Amino acid sequence: MITASCLISCLWLLAASALASPHGRCDFQPSLTHCSGVKRYVDTFRGGAIIDIPQLSHDKPAILSAEATWNVPFIKPNPGADLHDVNNRHEMGKWVGITGGHCNDAASGALLQAGTDTALLENGKTEAFAWLEWLPAAAFALPPENMTVHPGDNIRVAIRIDATDEGFVEIQNLNTGQKWSDAVANPHPEAAGSAMCLGNGTAWFLNERVLGVPGAKLDRDRTVLPVFSNISFADVQARDRLGHRFNLGDPSADYWNTTQAGTETPVFVSEPVGAEEFVIYSPESKNWVPLAE
Ligand SMILES: *[C@@H]1O[C@H](CO)[C@@H](O)[C@H](O)[C@H]1NC(C)=O
Numbered sequence: 001m002i003t004a005s006c007l008i009s010c011l012w013l014l015a016a017s018a019l020a021s022p023h024g025r026c027d028f029q030p031s032l033t034h035c036s037g038v039k040r041y042v043d044t045f046r047g048g049a050i051i052d053i054p055q056l057s058h059d060k061p062a063i064l065s066a067e068a069t070w071n072v073p074f075i076k077p078n079p080g081a082d083l084h085d086v087n088n089r090h091e092m093g094k095w096v097g098i099t100g101g102h103c104n105d106a107a108s109g110a111l112l113q114a115g116t117d118t119a120l121l122e123n124g125k126t127e128a129f130a131w132l133e134w135l136p137a138a139a140f141a142l143p144p145e146n147m148t149v150h151p152g153d154n155i156r157v158a159i160r161i162d163a164t165d166e167g168f169v170e171i172q173n174l175n176t177g178q179k180w181s182d183a184v185a186n187p188h189p190e191a192a193g194s195a196m197c198l199g200n201g202t203a204w205f206l207n208e209r210v211l212g213v214p215g216a217k218l219d220r221d222r223t224v225l226p227v228f229s230n231i232s233f234a235d236v237q238a239r240d241r242l243g244h245r246f247n248l249g250d251p252s253a254d255y256w257n258t259t260q261a262g263t264e265t266p267v268f269v270s271e272p273v274g275a276e277e278f279v280i281y282s283p284e285s286k287n288w289v290p291l292a293e
Pocket residue numbers: 039040041042255256257266269270
């Protein structure tokens with residue numbers, strides 16, 4: 001058993017009160033805010049693409065699976081930034097996730113997510129690792145022996161929901177050929193809001209600033225954020241419970257940009273590329289081509 005990392009779970013908990021106020025009809029859940037039927041969504045700490053998928057089966061969650069491939073980005077410190085100060089460091093998670101609609105209890109339901117995390121270190125280099133999470137339970141970082149990830153690697157992540165408390169995660173490093181997969185179960189099935197809800201679901205393909213970096217002030221209060229190299233998501237797809245395939249060409253797909261809190265300054269821009277592909281870029285570094293470290 002690996003020590004659960006606070007990074008991703010804290011991120012979501014902190015995020016609950018930090019959401020931008022979007023337009024349109026929103027579902028407010030402790031862990032997620034999502035406005036259905038609204039295009040051009042802007043958030044202060046996450047960006048990417050989502051696909052809403054209707055529920056077709058009454059006793060199982062709407063979404064069977066979601067998958068995508070992406071390159072793990074490099075992060076570049078701001079010129080002159082003192083990286084001994086943790087507030088000048090930075091961490092981002094890229095992930096594929098599945099949520100359901102509404103549960104019968106008042107608490108919101110689970111989010112199954114898996115992906116990679118990229119962190120800017122004190123020495124100015126970037127490191128990465130893979131993780132998964134059955135939210136609201138804490139995230140679980142895969143040790144390097146099970147999945148080694150470096151910035152620049154291409155990673156494919158596929159996740160599946162088999163029942164309200166059961167799923168499956170597969171993570172593959174396409175550069176090294178290393179593959180990890182396992183069944184995942186809701187770690188606290190007795191806890192309210194921990195099961196995957198029924199109802200219409202959402203497949204998530206996001207990049208997100210990790211809030212709650214230990215010792216740092218909250219990321220959402222930061223004003224000068226380091227930039228990163230383009231993240232290209234490819235082979236983006238999801239399937240509903242009956243196996244129908246959805247992608248970004250579907251009318252229920254949407255793209256989210258991210259702005260610095262309290263401003264309209266974009267920090268991540270999510271740009272469509274095709275029905276199964278999009279790019280997330282940092283406006284200040286979209287032409288940056290990092291040298292392999
Ligand atoms: C995201 O930003 C790009 C570039 O400024 C813009 O073209 C696009 O409309 C924005 N999308 C959203 C969802 O606001």
